[in-house]
Amino acid sequence: MIAARRGVRVLAVEVDAKGDLxxxxxxxxxxxxxxxxxxxxxxxxxxxxxxFQEYLAIFFKVPRFTRLTPLAGVFDFVATGxxxxxxxxxxxxxxxxxxxxxxxxAPIWDLIVVDATSSGQILPQLTAARSMRRLVRGGMLRSQxxxxxxxxxxxRKTALCICALxxxxxxxxxxxxxDEVVQDTAIGLGPCFLNRCVxxxxxxxxxxxxxxxxxxxxxxxxxxxxxxxxAGLVAGIRxxxxxxxxxxxxxxxxxxxxxxxxxxxxxxxxxxGLATTRAVAAALEAAG
Amino acid sequence: MRRASAELADAAHPQRLAxxxxxxxxxxxxxxxxxxxxxxxxxxxxxxAATAERRVMVLTVDPARRLASALGMPGIGAEPVTVSAxxxxxxxxxxxxxxxxxxLDQKSVWDGMVERYAPTRQVAERILDNRFYQGVSDxxxxxxxxxxxxxLYELHExxxxxxxxxxxxxxxxxxxxxxxxxxxSDFVGARLLSWLAHPSRGGFHAMNLAAAPLLRxxxxxxxxxVLGELGDFVGDLQTLYGGVQRRxxxxxxxxxxxxxxxxxxxxxxPAASAEAEHFATKLRELAxxxxxxxxxxxLPAFLTGEAAIRAADALADDHRGAEALSRAIRAPVDAxxxxxxxxxxRLFHELAQREARQLARLGRIADVASVQVxxxxxxxxxxxxLVQVAAAL
Numbered sequence: 001m002i003a004a005r006r007g008v009r010v011l012a013v014e015v016d017a018k019g020d021l022x023x024x025x026x027x028x029x030x031x032x033x034x035x036x037x038x039x040x041x042x043x044x045x046x047x048x049x050x051x052f053q054e055y056l057a058i059f060f061k062v063p064r065f066t067r068l069t070p071l072a073g074v075f076d077f078v079a080t081g082x083x084x085x086x087x088x089x090x091x092x093x094x095x096x097x098x099x100x101x102x103x104x105x106a107p108i109w110d111l112i113v114v115d116a117t118s119s120g121q122i123l124p125q126l127t128a129a130r131s132m133r134r135l136v137r138g139g140m141l142r143s144q145x146x147x148x149x150x151x152x153x154x155x156r157k158t159a160l161c162i163c164a165l166x167x168x169x170x171x172x173x174x175x176x177x178x179d180e181v182v183q184d185t186a187i188g189l190g191p192c193f194l195n196r197c198v199x200x201x202x203x204x205x206x207x208x209x210x211x212x213x214x215x216x217x218x219x220x221x222x223x224x225x226x227x228x229x230x231a232g233l234v235a236g237i238r239x240x241x242x243x244x245x246x247x248x249x250x251x252x253x254x255x256x257x258x259x260x261x262x263x264x265x266x267x268x269x270x271x272x273g274l275a276t277t278r279a280v281a282a283a284l285e286a287a288g
Numbered sequence: 289m290r291r292a293s294a295e296l297a298d299a300a301h302p303q304r305l306a307x308x309x310x311x312x313x314x315x316x317x318x319x320x321x322x323x324x325x326x327x328x329x330x331x332x333x334x335x336x337a338a339t340a341e342r343r344v345m346v347l348t349v350d351p352a353r354r355l356a357s358a359l360g361m362p363g364i365g366a367e368p369v370t371v372s373a374x375x376x377x378x379x380x381x382x383x384x385x386x387x388x389x390x391x392l393d394q395k396s397v398w399d400g401m402v403e404r405y406a407p408t409r410q411v412a413e414r415i416l417d418n419r420f421y422q423g424v425s426d427x428x429x430x431x432x433x434x435x436x437x438x439x440l441y442e443l444h445e446x447x448x449x450x451x452x453x454x455x456x457x458x459x460x461x462x463x464x465x466x467x468x469x470x471x472x473s474d475f476v477g478a479r480l481l482s483w484l485a486h487p488s489r490g491g492f493h494a495m496n497l498a499a500a501p502l503l504r505x506x507x508x509x510x511x512x513x514v515l516g517e518l519g520d521f522v523g524d525l526q527t528l529y530g531g532v533q534r535r536x537x538x539x540x541x542x543x544x545x546x547x548x549x550x551x552x553x554x555x556x557x558p559a560a561s562a563e564a565e566h567f568a569t570k571l572r573e574l575a576x577x578x579x580x581x582x583x584x585x586x587l588p589a590f591l592t593g594e595a596a597i598r599a600a601d602a603l604a605d606d607h608r609g610a611e612a613l614s615r616a617i618r619a620p621v622d623a624x625x626x627x628x629x630x631x632x633x634r635l636f637h638e639l640a641q642r643e644a645r646q647l648a649r650l651g652r653i654a655d656v657a658s659v660q661v662x663x664x665x666x667x668x669x670x671x672x673x674l675v676q677v678a679a680a681l
Contacts, residue, residue: 212617229599246666269638272559
């Protein structure tokens, strides 16, 4: 959203076709072809069952007659079930979009942002092309896997951005994924986004005010202005402070151990969907 | 609240869910990723072992470190390990029974399936040595879930434990777990792949007429020798079909048995809650027994209080709040600090209100017990956290 507002032509890709990404951009569920949702911003979703035929049609000119035969079940099965083809489908489609050009040779997209799968499954998808090279030694698919692998491992084209939470298991898994990417793959890393951050009440003036309001005498004196909810107010602020402090060690661990910048994203209470996306974008822009 | 939930409404009586579920042979904890399934699975198993002289196993699939971390152990492997009763007692959860933990060894389960159903030793070895098998057996969608179900079935048949609590894999969709037996069965099924293994077989003449162009295309895509290798692999795999089918039917019966219960673990985040609702619907459609919903990491109810949010709104008033307060309490009040604090409370008030609405929606998804586990807001060790969760169950 931020990039689109700045004139960058963006394609957003949803990998698991649950509809969450289009909804986050204020649009109903979409299909395999890009749909414009805002100025400079399009979105598509990878539905494996429908996409495998599209994939074969685009890259290998496989006719669509098979949808009318008992072999349709085979296509559905291969698209959704078999590793390699299933993962190549995702990465291959993205590679195809990255290669698309206007009539004058300019890329159609300046930026492709992929809402990928969870950290436990992302590496098999990104390394699918490389894995397929071991299984497929010839044929047209071999040239396809080489091209896809080259795109994924080109640091000037592709960056993996890990998203984490300031909690133990998400931080541990983010670090493990980071280390695995750095040590075992040729994939480039972008910044790590630390989501749902709560700032502890650390500013001295804020802490002083909380302590004052926690005093029963002060709370009584404040009642004409704040009403009779001062105790509940103090309890809520202290809970927020506790949560903020709970998350700090994990945020520090990520910042210290990752080889990339860790960008905090504040906890947002907006309605799910476009409102939340706008709020997150505003927070990221405000943070610079 | 439903009838069953009313029994759990009394927070002074912990381990009620453990009592409700403790008589079952198998409890399967499902839910989307990141909701705390592993901690809840471990806590539920610990609570079951605490409330009665039961021998309870908690089985995890991936990643094992989550369960080890939740139980305060250095590691858990394929061999069952007994969780130290002394450690749990020290952490505030004395056991009457025994708690055992194990990690599923997915590769062993798959290899075991091949060895069990292959018609001869030679066929089994050909499959196990095949590079396609090695490439797909651990990455095939549903392979984690199916391995969990196979292990669950074997353990249940052995009958060594009074109750098995299964921490299901962090699937892309929890539905994958329910559909795993059928999907795997289809994978080795003759109907789907026999054209590839035996394209000249007369009985599939009609399919072969359609398959011939596809085989030519596949040959162009993959290169000649790969198609041949794939055909040999599929041919061998088909020999497992009968056994896999029979096991899939047995597993299907087990998952619908009154001795089995599903527990949906969720949080009140919109995406997790939506998936919980969807999963409950799916269980109903498949006639699989949903026994409870555990709502994890719930914000305290006091955050929805109206008096407190009025106070927060007054504090967050950019123009007048701090000045008015300063006059009332006769002490300087920093305006920026006042606004920041007011907005902080407002944020959590809105989150708590959203959670309350979501909780009301979840209460309508099924007539089953529903338990709320409070958000932990103080630093605790993994084991202390588990004990707190067990107390809520």
